[in-house]
Amino acid sequence: MDPTLLEWTRMVCPVCRAGGLRAEVGVAGAGGEIRHGVLRCGHAGCGAARPIIDGIPILVEDWVEYASSERWMILRRRDLPAAIGAMLDAPLADDHAEVIRRRHLASYRASHFGPPAPEAAGLSGEFAAFLEGALGRFAGRVPGRQTVGLDAGCATGGYTAMLARHLDCAVGIDLHFERVRAAAEECGAAPGAAFLVANAEDPPFEAETFDVVFALNVLDSTALPRRVLDSLMRCLRVGGLLVVTTPFDYSTMYSARKDWISEPELMGLLARDFEVLEDRARLPWVLPIHGRRCDVFWVRAVAARKRAGAGGRSVMVEPIAVPGLVTFPQHRGCLPAGDARHDKQDRRRAVGLLRFGRRGWRPPRPAQQAETRQAQGNGGERSGFGNGRDPGSGE
Numbered sequence: 001m002d003p004t005l006l007e008w009t010r011m012v013c014p015v016c017r018a019g020g021l022r023a024e025v026g027v028a029g030a031g032g033e034i035r036h037g038v039l040r041c042g043h044a045g046c047g048a049a050r051p052i053i054d055g056i057p058i059l060v061e062d063w064v065e066y067a068s069s070e071r072w073m074i075l076r077r078r079d080l081p082a083a084i085g086a087m088l089d090a091p092l093a094d095d096h097a098e099v100i101r102r103r104h105l106a107s108y109r110a111s112h113f114g115p116p117a118p119e120a121a122g123l124s125g126e127f128a129a130f131l132e133g134a135l136g137r138f139a140g141r142v143p144g145r146q147t148v149g150l151d152a153g154c155a156t157g158g159y160t161a162m163l164a165r166h167l168d169c170a171v172g173i174d175l176h177f178e179r180v181r182a183a184a185e186e187c188g189a190a191p192g193a194a195f196l197v198a199n200a201e202d203p204p205f206e207a208e209t210f211d212v213v214f215a216l217n218v219l220d221s222t223a224l225p226r227r228v229l230d231s232l233m234r235c236l237r238v239g240g241l242l243v244v245t246t247p248f249d250y251s252t253m254y255s256a257r258k259d260w261i262s263e264p265e266l267m268g269l270l271a272r273d274f275e276v277l278e279d280r281a282r283l284p285w286v287l288p289i290h291g292r293r294c295d296v297f298w299v300r301a302v303a304a305r306k307r308a309g310a311g312g313r314s315v316m317v318e319p320i321a322v323p324g325l326v327t328f329p330q331h332r333g334c335l336p337a338g339d340a341r342h343d344k345q346d347r348r349r350a351v352g353l354l355r356f357g358r359r360g361w362r363p364p365r366p367a368q369q370a371e372t373r374q375a376q377g378n379g380g381e382r383s384g385f386g387n388g389r390d391p392g393s394g395e
């Protein structure tokens with residue numbers, strides 16, 4: 001991790017959201033980077049510490065849950081020659097979590113960096129061309145200050161690197177450790193691109209930090225789509241560019257039906273505080289699965305600019321104060337209504353956690369209740385494309 005990341009992302013503690021973070025170097029890497037270390041919150045009464053592993057800061061709120069579920073991925077050997085690794089993996093069943101996660105990792109790598117299948121080359125280029133076009137027309141460098149981008153749900157980081165080419169710097173966040181590590185490896189040479197493990201539901205950055213925010217194909221593969229969209233809108237500066245693409249390919253494996261943002265709802269939410277600059281109803285997003293298969297999703301792709309005065313309203317409501325509960329000043333704590341236990345299980349499913357490190361249920365934190373319910377009406381449930389799309393699951 002480059003220590004300047006703390007400043008240009010205006011990073012805050014993922015636990016109290018009030019404190020800044022201080023880096024403690026364990027093992028230094030090349031050029032002032034931190035290979036392994038700790039980020040510690042400076043807020044009195046918090047002091048939360050989160051690790052930097054393999055250069056990747058892991059800035060999740062609930063470290064115990066994350067460590068107990070992703071530990072196996074973080075510690076997985078990567079030093080074996082491919083042929084020996086393949087021998088080790090060969091006996092695993094197709095639905096084994098390692099096989100699924102490796103397959104998805106390979107898919108995102110191929111989608112972000114690989115040459116497209118010749119037959120699909122035309123379609124494959126359109127998604128990136130839309131993004132390049134929107135960035136070229138509506139974002140860029142500004143004299144006198146740094147421009148910064150956020151790629152939420154970055155997977156292997158190809159679009160984070162694109163952001164970093166158009167702006168001064170960009171950060172990609174994702175909950176899958178191995179995807180984030182792959183992103184850092186793939187994009188290590190890209191100037192200005194950085195990666196960390198963090199939850200897009202509550203990204204650990206101050207409000208109005210970013211000039212551009214990408215939410216690419218993430219809303220329908222996350223546990224709490226409204227909360228993710230709300231948080232990302234909040235991270236964006238006034239006048240900043242939000243690019244949302246989604247095939248609305250929801251699945252109850254990742255999110256509860258009541259939490260799905262329909263196509264009209266998405267456009268309505270954007271219209272409140274954003275000026276829509278570009279809107280493509282059906283843009284092909286191609287995800288290579290293997291040498292003889294590509295999945296094509298027809299995504300709605302919108303580029304929109306945040307209006308002045310936006311930000312007061314929110315998809316979510318503020319938390320209810322509960323006597324006796326320690327609250328931190330900037331923590332909005334806006335979990336959608338409903339059963340927080342169910343919510344947590346959904347979230348665990350979304351990052352493929354259930355099979356690993358299952359822990360007993362703990363009572364929900366009472367401050368995090370309450371939300372106005374939105375009328376539903378959504379796009380189709382995830383269709384039978386097989387499991388090419390993810391995304392995240394080791395289920």
Ligand SMILES: C[S@@+](CC[C@H](N)C(=O)[O-])C[C@H]1O[C@@H](n2cnc3c(N)ncnc32)[C@H](O)[C@@H]1O
Binds near residue numbers: 223
């Ligand atoms: C379908 S993939 C899209 C990847 C990339 N944006 C693209 O368009 O190729 C969705 C990604 O979002 C990540 N994701 C889902 N929920 C997330 C959350 N709450 N916070 C951060 N990442 C999340 C998944 O791990 C996955 O890598």
Ligand SMILES: [Zn+2]
Binds near residue numbers: 017043
């Ligand atoms: Zn803190």
